[in-house]
Amino acid sequence: MTTPVRxxxxxxxxxxxxxxxVPTVTVDDPVAKAVRVMAVSRLPGLxxxxxxxxxxxxxxxxxxxxxxxxxxxxxxxxxVRTVDEDHADVFWQELADRTVGDVSPSRPAKPVTVRADAxxxxxxxxxxxxxxxxxxxxxxxGVLVGAxxxxxxxxxxxxxxxxx
Amino acid sequence: MTTPVRxxxxxxxxxxxxxxxVPTVTVDDPVAKAVRVMAVSRLPGLxxxxxxxxxxxxxxxxxxxxxxxxxxxxxxxxxVRTVDEDHADVFWQELADRTVGDVSPSRPAKPVTVRADAxxxxxxxxxxxxxxxxxxxxxxxGVLVGAxxxxxxxxxxxxxxxxx
Numbered sequence: 001m002t003t004p005v006r007x008x009x010x011x012x013x014x015x016x017x018x019x020x021x022v023p024t025v026t027v028d029d030p031v032a033k034a035v036r037v038m039a040v041s042r043l044p045g046l047x048x049x050x051x052x053x054x055x056x057x058x059x060x061x062x063x064x065x066x067x068x069x070x071x072x073x074x075x076x077x078x079x080v081r082t083v084d085e086d087h088a089d090v091f092w093q094e095l096a097d098r099t100v101g102d103v104s105p106s107r108p109a110k111p112v113t114v115r116a117d118a119x120x121x122x123x124x125x126x127x128x129x130x131x132x133x134x135x136x137x138x139x140x141x142g143v144l145v146g147a148x149x150x151x152x153x154x155x156x157x158x159x160x161x162x163x164x
Numbered sequence: 165m166t167t168p169v170r171x172x173x174x175x176x177x178x179x180x181x182x183x184x185x186v187p188t189v190t191v192d193d194p195v196a197k198a199v200r201v202m203a204v205s206r207l208p209g210l211x212x213x214x215x216x217x218x219x220x221x222x223x224x225x226x227x228x229x230x231x232x233x234x235x236x237x238x239x240x241x242x243x244v245r246t247v248d249e250d251h252a253d254v255f256w257q258e259l260a261d262r263t264v265g266d267v268s269p270s271r272p273a274k275p276v277t278v279r280a281d282a283x284x285x286x287x288x289x290x291x292x293x294x295x296x297x298x299x300x301x302x303x304x305x306g307v308l309v310g311a312x313x314x315x316x317x318x319x320x321x322x323x324x325x326x327x328x
C-alpha cells in the first residue's frame with residue numbers, strides 16, 4: 001500500500017476534505033436515542049459503531065425511522081389506517097425502549113464506508129448505488145474518522161459554478 | 165414517560181400540519197438544476213411535478229444524485245477507481261445538461277404521496293416502506309399542496325418528550 005504523493009493534485013478534493021464529525025450510537029443504545037441523535041444533529045442518517053469505533057452499520061434516515069415503526073405498520077397500509085388518531089402520534093413508543101441491536105437485522109449489510117482518500121466521484125457513486133445519503137469515512141484500521149452527507153457532497157461539487 | 169394530554173382530536177397532528185412548501189422541478193428541467201434546487205433548499209429529496217402541479221415522482225436525495233452520476237460509475241466500483249482525480253470532481257458535468265426526464269425511468273414508481281389528513285403514523289409508515297425521506301402532500305385532485313420531510317416528521321413526534 002502506497003501513500004499517494006500529491007504535488008500537482010492538491011486541489012482535487014477527497015472524502016477527508018468534506019467529512020464532518022458526527023455523533024454515533026451503538027447497538028446497545030435505545031431506538032429513541034438513535035432517532036433523537038439523528039434529528040438533533042440534522043443528519044440524513046446515522047453511523048452505528050462497535051466498541052472500537054468501527055462502523056457496524058451506516059443507516060439511512062428512513063432506516064433509522066424504520067427501527068421506530070412497528071413492522072406490521074410498515075407492511076400493511078390498511079392496518080395503519082385502522083389506528084385511531086390519538087395513537088397515531090405515539091406509535092413509536094412501542095419500540096422506543098428497545099435497542100438498536102434489538103430491532104436491527106442480525107446481519108446488517110456491509111457498512112457504507114470509504115477511505116479518507118476516496119474521490120468525490122467514489123463517494124457519489126457509493127451513495128447512489130447504496131441509496132445512502134450518509135457515508136462513513138474510515139482510516140486504515142477501519143476506525144471512523146468522520147462522515148460525508150449528501151448535502152455536503154453536492155455543495156462541494158462544482159455544480160454551483162455551472163451557470164451561476 | 166408522560167403521555168400528552170389530548171382533550172379531543174383537534175390536537176392530533178395530520179400531514180397538513182407539518183407540511184412545508186417546497187420548490188419543485190419538472191421533467192423538462194436540467195439535472196443540474198434539480199440538484200441545485202434540492203441543495204439550496206436543504207431538502208432530503210425532490211418533488212417532480214407535471215404541468216398541472218401533480219407529483220410525477222418523489223425522488224429521495226440519493227435518487228436525485230443518481231440522475232447526475234453516469235450509470236456506468238454507479239454499477240462498477242472498479243471503473244470509478246480508474247477515473248483520474250482531476251476528473252473526479254466534475255463527473256456530473258457529463259449529465260448535467262440533460263433533463264430530469266431524459267435520465268429518469270420511463271415509468272417511474274408511483275409517487276410517494278399522502279392526503280392532507282393522513283396521520284403521522286401513515287406518513288412514517290410510508291417513508292419507512294418506500295425508503296423516502298420526503299413525502300408529497302396532495303389535495304383531492306392530486307395537486308401538490310406541500311411536503312413532509314423526515315426531519316420535520318421526527319421533530320413533530322413526541323419523541324423529544326420521552327425523557328427530556
